[in-house]
Amino acid sequence: MRCCCVFGLAAAWFCLRDVSGEDFQADLSDLSAVRLLHITDSHISLSDEVPPRSSRMFGAYARSRNRDTKSPTTPQQEFSRLVGLAQDLHVDLVVLGGDIFNFPSNQTVTWVLEQLRTAGKSFVFTSGNHDWMLEGQQGASRYDAARISELESTFRPLYEQSLSNGGSCYMSLGHWNRPGIGILYGCTVIKGLLLLFIDNSNYQVDADQLEFARVQLESVSKDTPIVILLHIPLMLPGVTLPAKELCGHAQWGAATDTLWQLEGRPRWPAGNLQSTLDFRDLLQAKAAPNGPVVAVLSGHTHEDASVLLRPPAETAETCEPWGRSWTVRSEGGREKLKEGGGALQYTTSSATEGAYRVLTIY
Template identity: 35%
Template sequence: MRRITLLLLLTLLLLTAGVLYVVLPQVRPERKQTKATPEVIFSSTGPNINIYSSEVSDTLRLMVFADTHLWMSDEREEPFSEYSARMAGAYHSVKHFQTGAPTTPEESFVNTIRLAQSRGADAIAMLGDIISYPSERGVEWIKEVLDTVAIPYYYTCGNHDWHYEGMEGSGEALREKWREERLRPLFGEHDPDLYGVDLKGVRLLFVDDSDYVIKARQRDMLATEVKSGKPFILLHHIPFYALGRSVSFGIGHPEWGAATDKNYKIERREQWPAEGHSATDYEFYDLATTAPNLLASVAGHVHSFGVDIIHGRPHYTVGANAQGAYYMLTVMPLKR
């Protein structure tokens, strides 16, 4: 008797659902967006990235590259040759990332700047290791090439730009010294630690994380940017940690530290700290990867193209510009 009653009830429910289905038309639910969770859609093919955002109203085209590893020097470099010799001997001849043809860092840099011009880039973003050591001639040459096009350019450091291998002094002190004495022309008036630029409704944030360490003032400035709600792209050298990635993706990597530092001897620098990342490092990582107004981040360092999705946002790495690699990143309004 109980089974019959249950069957009757189930039949009645199914009939009721059927009637409701007939009476009420199927309507696609409207996608709800709030200021706290702006909608972002992204896609990429080869060296081209497209980002669509509900928070922008104009189209922004950004030429992004890293790791050109220019090694040029002149007589001014002679007193520093013992510190630059290893990197001065690297990247003399490389293969183009698309064609496989022989090329050089100089040729790749020039071609990238010309491509930025021909494709109508609104700005050029250089994400570190553009030079292999803080060469005066290298910085002058970069400026000479950039000044041939009427495109604003922005720069942040990599771990090689400021590093003279084996030079006495702490890494932090040497970075401060060579950023000011050699690399300042590439920064202009901007703060080398972290600065922002507004272009076509998008905030570009450049962060120097070239020693894998985040300063408290960098964390605090990022917190202010996140709180502002303005859509932003984070541009830096060392990529963010994602599950399964090596310690080269070092910002926020739980295994980063002395035990995993395999290159400090050959690079003749301080070993990473035994205790690993600080609370400030992790706070910066959490802020950046959970920010609702983040459109994407782009980094260099690993010399390979890739993308990791962290909390629904893309975090890209770009191949080595020594081999001609770049991203043409386009941000467009999302229209439905």
């Protein structure tokens, strides 16, 4: 399927399409193309390490079934297979979109890093809610109380070996000394593409994350496309999922927190931070063809989906020329792409069943 949009002779041209077969093979000869392998929601746990707090999640994903072959498998087998595909798929970067782990585990982090080392591909990691959450913390001060401490300890080796650990993309920040850099948000440049990750694994985007994104989006050159990596997809026009599946859902909060007792944790707070809603507005305002954001990659829902960042009518009415043209191609996702022109938010299904997405930008 192909859906293209041309906004005037002087405006940027932007195209979205699913590819396979001959189209896919043709992309491999284009040395300027940037290819990202998106793997999310692997839910790996090598053992039931901290029973009973780890037992529910360990049992939920101890076994799986490959969605293509229907053969019995495990999250570990599928993750090893998927990162092994990186060479065959000629990708430039492995993008790990959160919930790679079932719960925080030094043992499993070491194992995942060994799989990535063996594959020989650079990677970027952002966390999901299950990565840092170990169930049974009813006495915690808030629902995400363990998040920062786990990311700064258990998951530090992932951030240290990630391609987002330093690099020229941070120069635009000047003398930035805020503590979340490299863990709650970060960036890398690969073959001219700027990849930003924003950790919204607690369903929110805080003021520092918003400011980081704003500085990056406003300082980027007009020859640089931007891909945003999130764990939880943004609430956007046309999306009908419940509050527990989306970031920025108007009904998100304590009143719609249906899992707090099952997970043994405090309830979510009353509602969204204003910075979360402002972050969504920022990405919509900067979405191609009007701006540099050519795609958002997300997971969390365990389903393939894509939705326009901005409604077609709004994009057409406000379109102004922006830099050069880009084409974005998706392979692996099973959803039907939305008709119309403009940047999409892609949600990739769970890697426990072997799902993945390759995004090509050129």
